Amino acid sequence: MAINRRNFLKAATGSALTAIVAEEAQAFSPRETKELPPKAVGMLYDSTLCIGCKACVAACKQANDQPLEILESQQGWNEGAWDSAIDISAKTLNVIKAYTNGEMTQKDREVDGYAFMKRHCLHCVDPSCVSVCPVSAMQKDPITGVVTHNPDACIGCRYCVVGCPFSVPQFDYETPFPQIHKCQFCSHLQAQGKLPACCDVCPTGASLFGDVRELKEEAKRRLGAEEGEVYEFPRGKLGGDRDSHTAQIPKYQKDFYGDTELGGTQVMYLSGVPFDKLGLPTNVPDKSYASISEGIQHTLYKGMIAPLTLLSGLLFMAYRNRKHHDDDEQSPKEDL
Amino acid sequence: MSVHQPLGGKLLTTPFIILSFFALIGGVLMLERFIFGLGAVSNLNNGYAWGIWIAIDVVIGTAFGCGGFVMAILIYIFNKGEYHPLIRPAVMASLFGYTLGGTAVMFDLGRYWQIYNVFLPWYGQLNSVMFEVALCVTGYIIVLWIEFTPVFLERLGIVGLRKKLEKFLFIIVAIGVLLPTMHQSSLGTLMVSMGFKLYPLWNTTLLPVIFLITAIIMGYAIVTFEALLSSAGFQRPYDTTILNKISGITWILLLVYLVIRFTDLIMREQLGLVLVGDLNSIMFLLENLFFVIPVVILASRAKRNSPYFLFISAISMLLAASLLRINTYLIGFNPGGGWSYFPSIAEIMVTVGIFSFEIMLYLIFVKTLPVLHRVEA
Ligand code: SF4
Ligand code: SF4
Ligand code: SF4
Numbered sequence: 001m002a003i004n005r006r007n008f009l010k011a012a013t014g015s016a017l018t019a020i021v022a023e024e025a026q027a028f029s030p031r032e033t034k035e036l037p038p039k040a041v042g043m044l045y046d047s048t049l050c051i052g053c054k055a056c057v058a059a060c061k062q063a064n065d066q067p068l069e070i071l072e073s074q075q076g077w078n079e080g081a082w083d084s085a086i087d088i089s090a091k092t093l094n095v096i097k098a099y100t101n102g103e104m105t106q107k108d109r110e111v112d113g114y115a116f117m118k119r120h121c122l123h124c125v126d127p128s129c130v131s132v133c134p135v136s137a138m139q140k141d142p143i144t145g146v147v148t149h150n151p152d153a154c155i156g157c158r159y160c161v162v163g164c165p166f167s168v169p170q171f172d173y174e175t176p177f178p179q180i181h182k183c184q185f186c187s188h189l190q191a192q193g194k195l196p197a198c199c200d201v202c203p204t205g206a207s208l209f210g211d212v213r214e215l216k217e218e219a220k221r222r223l224g225a226e227e228g229e230v231y232e233f234p235r236g237k238l239g240g241d242r243d244s245h246t247a248q249i250p251k252y253q254k255d256f257y258g259d260t261e262l263g264g265t266q267v268m269y270l271s272g273v274p275f276d277k278l279g280l281p282t283n284v285p286d287k288s289y290a291s292i293s294e295g296i297q298h299t300l301y302k303g304m305i306a307p308l309t310l311l312s313g314l315l316f317m318a319y320r321n322r323k324h325h326d327d328d329e330q331s332p333k334e335d336l
Numbered sequence: 337m338s339v340h341q342p343l344g345g346k347l348l349t350t351p352f353i354i355l356s357f358f359a360l361i362g363g364v365l366m367l368e369r370f371i372f373g374l375g376a377v378s379n380l381n382n383g384y385a386w387g388i389w390i391a392i393d394v395v396i397g398t399a400f401g402c403g404g405f406v407m408a409i410l411i412y413i414f415n416k417g418e419y420h421p422l423i424r425p426a427v428m429a430s431l432f433g434y435t436l437g438g439t440a441v442m443f444d445l446g447r448y449w450q451i452y453n454v455f456l457p458w459y460g461q462l463n464s465v466m467f468e469v470a471l472c473v474t475g476y477i478i479v480l481w482i483e484f485t486p487v488f489l490e491r492l493g494i495v496g497l498r499k500k501l502e503k504f505l506f507i508i509v510a511i512g513v514l515l516p517t518m519h520q521s522s523l524g525t526l527m528v529s530m531g532f533k534l535y536p537l538w539n540t541t542l543l544p545v546i547f548l549i550t551a552i553i554m555g556y557a558i559v560t561f562e563a564l565l566s567s568a569g570f571q572r573p574y575d576t577t578i579l580n581k582i583s584g585i586t587w588i589l590l591l592v593y594l595v596i597r598f599t600d601l602i603m604r605e606q607l608g609l610v611l612v613g614d615l616n617s618i619m620f621l622l623e624n625l626f627f628v629i630p631v632v633i634l635a636s637r638a639k640r641n642s643p644y645f646l647f648i649s650a651i652s653m654l655l656a657a658s659l660l661r662i663n664t665y666l667i668g669f670n671p672g673g674g675w676s677y678f679p680s681i682a683e684i685m686v687t688v689g690i691f692s693f694e695i696m697l698y699l700i701f702v703k704t705l706p707v708l709h710r711v712e713a
Contacts, residue, residue, distance in 0.1 A: 135456075154450065162384075163530065173381070176371060180446075290529060292528060317412070322412075
């Protein structure tokens with residue numbers, strides 16, 4: 001079969017296109033994932049220490065003036081004595097969830113066992129919510145890394161709700177004047193030198209506040225200790241002056257969560273059952289999603305050079321061709 | 337004397353009355369939303385915080401409004417004057433598509449009363465794709481109204497001002513090509529940050545390219561669709577020579593698109609997902625089937641002259657690009673956590689209302705304003 005011009009052109013266009021796709025995918029490489037802020041504060045939640053008392057849930061409600069949540073199925077008999085949120089919502093910033101399997105006979109065991117999980121904002125190192133918000137309503141403190149929300153800026157587009165990989169920001173659909181609700185790490189209490197309410201009340205030290213770098217060391221110490229070894233688990237704040245909680249080292253998963261996942265999180269987890277069983281996304285890259293989408297935007301809009309070049313080209317063409325179109329009667333000439 | 341003329345004729349026809357009925361229902365439901373909150377009318381939740389109002393009214397709605405954009409590229413940038421008869425109806429359809437898309441955003445925004453924050457420099461967040469989309473879409477709505485003013489001026493007989501305005505129209509035209517290029521691609525980029533929530537068949541860093549090309553395809557499809565429909569509906573002769581040429585351009589665009597789309601899947605090693613047989617793969621196949629149908633039809637030069645085949649391929653392209661958008665924003669999106677979403681009747685009725693209103697405006701405009709090209713006697 002002879003290669004005629006038409007076929008050749010087709011093949012050439014095809015391979016040129018393939019090259020373009022490869023090129024473009026290359027050009028849209030992610031920006032660098034952000035670094036942990038200098039004085040990053042965070043939390044280490046050790047699921048094996050959690051006894052499911054929900055003191056933190058109640059303390060969180062009080063500290064943040066959030067209303068009780070009564071399940072629809074309990075309307076009628078639950079008159080408000082029991083706050084029964086089963087997940088975070090517009091009314092609940094923090095919740096304790098349970099993983100259960102089979103007979104549920106042993107704590108922190110994957111099969112026939114159960115485990116607790118605390119769910120709230122993870123204060124990501126490179127947060128999607130901050131990256132996607134059009135009006136800077138989500139802010140990450142450059143020193144402490146705490147991610148806060150400013151309702152005065154928020155337009156309620158809910159991009160943060162869909163964009164957060166942990167589905168943390170909660171929008172209120174039941175009111176005409178809604179707002180986004182999320183854990184802001186009790187920054188109002190921290191400003192007064194107090195601990196975040198949940199860490200403050202935790203009886204076992206399962207929710208432990210502290211400097212993120214030190215918390216990582218603590219997590220590694222626990223992971224490095226022998227199973228069954230007697231260990232002093234700090235309470236409240238790592239390096240604080242509270243009595244510790246003495247207990248044996250449990251059987252941990254081999255790593256802690258939040259070191260590198262999606263660029264790292266300032267709230268980190270230790271667990272006896274696999275992290276995906278606790279509802280954490282595990283099949284994720286080490287780079288943040290924000291770095292991927294911002295990579296595209298930064299490539300296309302760097303210094304606005306590409307759009308301005310395109311615009312000047314368009315202006316030139318439109319100006320040059322303007323005469324042919326400014327009068328409907330005139331028959332337009334072809335000169336291209 | 338202009339070559340465009342109002343069609344005239346009765347406004348209150350039966351279809352018009354039916355449309356206004358739907359628009360009214362949509363309006364009442366909207367009122368309910370503003371009084372009781374988004375939850376009162378929609379099934380939106382904290383897993384699926386974006387529903388059909390975003391995916392259809394805004395993302396598909398503005399893509400339907402790309403007719404003006406693509407005809408401006410052809411006529412003013414590539415200087416193809418022979419397409420001139422189609423520009424006014426195209427710009428007008430864009431005007432409605434975008435204005436109503438912009439209005440739909442207001443209905444969907446939770447804290448709409450603070451929308452002006454987007455325009456305050458101390459709030460604007462340059463890394464946000466949403467920020468860029470918001471500015472570009474607003475800018476483009478303004479551009480479209482300016483592009484359309486000569487029509488009003490002509491109707492009112494204000495010749496001097498019209499001539500003056502047309503001297504500067506080239507600037508507006510250039511901006512009017514730049515802005516949709518930016519935000520139609522960004523409507524794709526918007527979903528890149530979803531990470532694992534978006535199924536790999538749709539989650540690619542090439543989403544901006546994929547969305548831009550399909551928006552252009554949709555633009556040409558809607559121009560064809562509208563031209564054929566208004567010829568049939570108002571008993572005017574078919575402009576098949578022009579439509580034939582447009583279909584040639586679209587055919588090439590479709591090929592380019594399919595090559596990019598599948599090369600990307602192969603390079604990301606996700607092609608296998610196409611044949612898994614779950615909802616995602618079925619929707620993907622359907623989406624791409626509608627892209628392939630016009631490729632096959634328009635390959636035949638004879639069929640490019642037939643209003644019937646042109647119409648079928650235009651509809652197929654509109655379906656294809658719409659499905660791509662629905663798949664990217666809704667079907668392929670899975671937030672996990674047991675969340676689910678299917679639009680409520682009220683949500684659907686609002687969308688129907690918005691599109692009905694759009695068609696009503698179209699009918700009013702073509703009958704009272706010099707939009708359609710005068711038919712040679
Ligand atoms: S967990 Fe979600 S809301 Fe919290 S900082 Fe990360 S992206 Fe933002
Ligand atoms: S809902 Fe508010 S905080 Fe969230 S992205 Fe939109 S404007 Fe920002
Ligand atoms: S840090 Fe404060 S707001 Fe966040 S979960 Fe703990 S108590 Fe609630």
